Amino acid sequence: MKWDWSAVREFMPHxxxxxxxxxxxxxxxxxxxxxxxxxxxxxMRTPSRWVRWPVGVVTEFVRNxxxxxxxxxxxxxxxxxxVTFSALTTGVFAIGxxxxxxxxxxxxxxxxxxxxxxWEAATALSLPARRTWFAVIxxxxxRRIVPPLGNYVISMLKDTPILMSITVLEMLGQARLxxxxxxxxxxxxxxxxxxxxxxxxxxxxxxxxxERRLVR
Numbered sequence: 435m436k437w438d439w440s441a442v443r444e445f446m447p448h449x450x451x452x453x454x455x456x457x458x459x460x461x462x463x464x465x466x467x468x469x470x471x472x473x474x475x476x477x478m479r480t481p482s483r484w485v486r487w488p489v490g491v492v493t494e495f496v497r498n499x500x501x502x503x504x505x506x507x508x509x510x511x512x513x514x515x516x517v518t519f520s521a522l523t524t525g526v527f528a529i530g531x532x533x534x535x536x537x538x539x540x541x542x543x544x545x546x547x548x549x550x551x552x553w554e555a556a557t558a559l560s561l562p563a564r565r566t567w568f569a570v571i572x573x574x575x576x577r578r579i580v581p582p583l584g585n586y587v588i589s590m591l592k593d594t595p596i597l598m599s600i601t602v603l604e605m606l607g608q609a610r611l612x613x614x615x616x617x618x619x620x621x622x623x624x625x626x627x628x629x630x631x632x633x634x635x636x637x638x639x640x641x642x643x644x645e646r647r648l649v650r
Contacts, residue, residue: 463526467590474534580645587641
């Protein structure tokens with residue numbers, strides 16, 4: 435089968451549009467995931483079971499249901515209740531919410547790995563709770579959690595094509611639309627596959643660099 439370079443050139447403008455959407459979904463979804471995951475973790479460490487119990491139920495439900503089901507619920511069910519967002523906004527929030535239940539476990543493990551003496555020292559110095567968390571505990575936990583958090587970033591990247599199911603034209607969505615219109619599948623799908631490999635590799639390099647700097 436002959437490779438058609440003209441199809442590649444014709445597809446590239448669509449590819450750049452899809453790449454921009456993919457990166458938007460990845461960056462914003464990661465920010466939501468990291469932020470919300472930390473919130474879940476802190477709430478689960480509160481002494482009140484009336485806080486821990488509902489948080490635990492919500493996070494277990496989200497973690498144990500497919501991302502596609504959550505996407506469909508947010509995009510198709512909520513509008514019937516008068517709650518409507520754009521497809522991209524819905525997709526970004528769904529990815530961030532779904533992966534926050536996994537980053538929550540990463541934060542938990544990192545915090546529990548901080549030596550007990552650090553907590554005792556903060557107590558002995560009468561540090562307020564906020565300063566204890568953000569000046570003592572979390573900076574030490576961060577060094578331990580960067581690698582697993584990085585793995586979830588790459589997983590989120592690989593899950594962005596699922597946004598195509600709610601009409602978001604990310605990279606694979608653009609490739610599918612182009613292929614259906616021009617009856618050429620090999621070139622656009624191959625370009626998308628190579629793009630995912632390159633982005634994943636660059637992301638892994640960046641995360642390894644960040645990890646080395648934090649370990650110093």
